Amino acid sequence: MTSTIDSTGAPGFPAARAAKCPFDPPPTMQALRERTPLARVRLWDGTTPWLVTRYAEQRVLLADPRVSADMTRPGYPSPAPISDAPISFILMDDPEHARLRRMVTAPFTIKRVEAMRPAVQKIVDDLIDDMLTGPKPVDLVQALALPMPSLVICQLLGVPYTDHDFFQEHSSTMINRDAEPEQRRDAAGRLFAYLDELIGEKLTEPGDDLLSGLTERIRTGELTRPDAAQIGVLMLIAGHETTANMIALGTLALLEHPDQLELLRDSNDPKLVAGAVEELLRYLHITHNGRRRVALEDIEIAGGIIRAGEGIILANDIANRDPEIFSDPDRLDIQRDARRHVAFGFGVHQCLGQPLARMELQVVYSTLYRRIPALRLAVELDEVPFKHDGSVYGVYELPVTW
Amino acid sequence: MKVTIDQDRCVASGQCVTAATTVFDQRDEDGIVVLLDPSPPGELADDVRHAAAVCPALAITLTE
Numbered sequence: 001m002t003s004t005i006d007s008t009g010a011p012g013f014p015a016a017r018a019a020k021c022p023f024d025p026p027p028t029m030q031a032l033r034e035r036t037p038l039a040r041v042r043l044w045d046g047t048t049p050w051l052v053t054r055y056a057e058q059r060v061l062l063a064d065p066r067v068s069a070d071m072t073r074p075g076y077p078s079p080a081p082i083s084d085a086p087i088s089f090i091l092m093d094d095p096e097h098a099r100l101r102r103m104v105t106a107p108f109t110i111k112r113v114e115a116m117r118p119a120v121q122k123i124v125d126d127l128i129d130d131m132l133t134g135p136k137p138v139d140l141v142q143a144l145a146l147p148m149p150s151l152v153i154c155q156l157l158g159v160p161y162t163d164h165d166f167f168q169e170h171s172s173t174m175i176n177r178d179a180e181p182e183q184r185r186d187a188a189g190r191l192f193a194y195l196d197e198l199i200g201e202k203l204t205e206p207g208d209d210l211l212s213g214l215t216e217r218i219r220t221g222e223l224t225r226p227d228a229a230q231i232g233v234l235m236l237i238a239g240h241e242t243t244a245n246m247i248a249l250g251t252l253a254l255l256e257h258p259d260q261l262e263l264l265r266d267s268n269d270p271k272l273v274a275g276a277v278e279e280l281l282r283y284l285h286i287t288h289n290g291r292r293r294v295a296l297e298d299i300e301i302a303g304g305i306i307r308a309g310e311g312i313i314l315a316n317d318i319a320n321r322d323p324e325i326f327s328d329p330d331r332l333d334i335q336r337d338a339r340r341h342v343a344f345g346f347g348v349h350q351c352l353g354q355p356l357a358r359m360e361l362q363v364v365y366s367t368l369y370r371r372i373p374a375l376r377l378a379v380e381l382d383e384v385p386f387k388h389d390g391s392v393y394g395v396y397e398l399p400v401t402w
Numbered sequence: 403m404k405v406t407i408d409q410d411r412c413v414a415s416g417q418c419v420t421a422a423t424t425v426f427d428q429r430d431e432d433g434i435v436v437l438l439d440p441s442p443p444g445e446l447a448d449d450v451r452h453a454a455a456v457c458p459a460l461a462i463t464l465t466e
Contacts, residue, residue: 105433
């Protein structure tokens with residue numbers, strides 16, 4: 001029954017990418033996927049959870065209610081020492097997860113996100129105006145990739161953008177897997193205190209934003225103030241870190257694939273742009289540490305059994321390169337249909353902000369290269385500092401010129 | 403083709419709306435799926451199948 005499961009010599013996870021292929025998942029993990037759909041891997045604490053390597057099994061498990069996202073359960077494969085900070089709904093199971101999540105889904109409907117498109121376009125145009133009148137070369141991360149989604153999420157949440165140095169510094173620490181647990185706890189504590197204070201202000205003076213909406217729930221007793229502050233921390237971090245990395249890393253990937261960049265730049269078709277965004281999400285997959293879960297019951301899958309209490313890591317980046325689903329998967333092809341990718345996860349925990357992220361990326365990718373057609377890297381590729389150490393992959397800096 | 407939805411399972415991802423705008427919509431207050439057309443015409447079959455395939459909560463069921 002367990003014959004297809006490789007339980008010998010569990011390789012370390014996460015694994016290193018190949019220096020020459022910064023856009024590809026670690027070669028050892030790709031090789032594991034070719035060998036087996038389920039493999040044991042060894043984590044930082046010596047535990048050996050299952051790594052689910054293939055697309056089909058990942059979709060099945062991520063949609064299975066016997067698979068728990070509750071990080072406080074024994075056997076949960078934690079990416080770092082567990083902190084005592086309050087946990088957010090992404091680490092809870094239904095029905096509590098669904099109850100809290102539904103309190104913040106309204107701003108992410110397709111209609112509401114589309115209504116934000118002109119404002120996002122204005123933010124992008126203004127930042128590019130500043131780039132064009134400023135000195136060259138410029139770091140694209142600081143000039144566009146980071147401020148754009150930060151401005152958008154601040155507007156949506158009702159967080160003053162003038163505080164961006166504070167929350168960007170602490171959120172970077174929180175998601176840096178090489179930071180000391182003490183540093184991460186301190187950063188989480190400061191962000192929590194900041195959001196808690198902001199919510200306090202909105203309780204007396206509500207505005208037309210998501211955090212103010214949460215204060216209504218505090219008043220009616222549906223939500224506690226610490227839970228509201230924790231949701232605020234989650235959305236503030238998730239709203240800028242991930243999109244910022246997709247903008248900078250996506251631009252670098254396109255500069256390294258000039259034929260694909262040319263196709264995107266020369267097209268006025270919103271469908272082509274939307275397709276390019278899906279393909280870059282699939283190809284780059286910046287959340288590269290896998291979705292973490294723990295089995296609540298014995299689960300038969302891929303000819304083996306995951307026992308109750310065993311940890312499960314769903315390596316979405318490896319699944320997005322599964323040749324059973326995407327032909328010639330290691331090729332960046334913005335004209336392929338990549339919409340089935342799992343870059344935002346799958347199941348009830350799928351990224352809440354994905355409609356907003358997709359729209360933001362569509363606006364940036366359809367504007368930047370057209371407005372600065374001569375955009376190019378100002379350093380050699382091997383001088384670009386990649387974020388191998390973070391739980392979100394990307395680049396620390398992207399010096400560009402034109 | 404017959405389409406049914408399960409609003410209790412829905413996680414408001416909105417991908418069904420993007421895939422087939424005349425068949426699916428979302429409630430304004432929480433983004434939960436609303437079925438506009440339970441028997442979509444044949445020319446929309448591929449879009450509706452795609453909507454069901456990308457729904458992260460498996461909240462769309464098709465009978466063909």
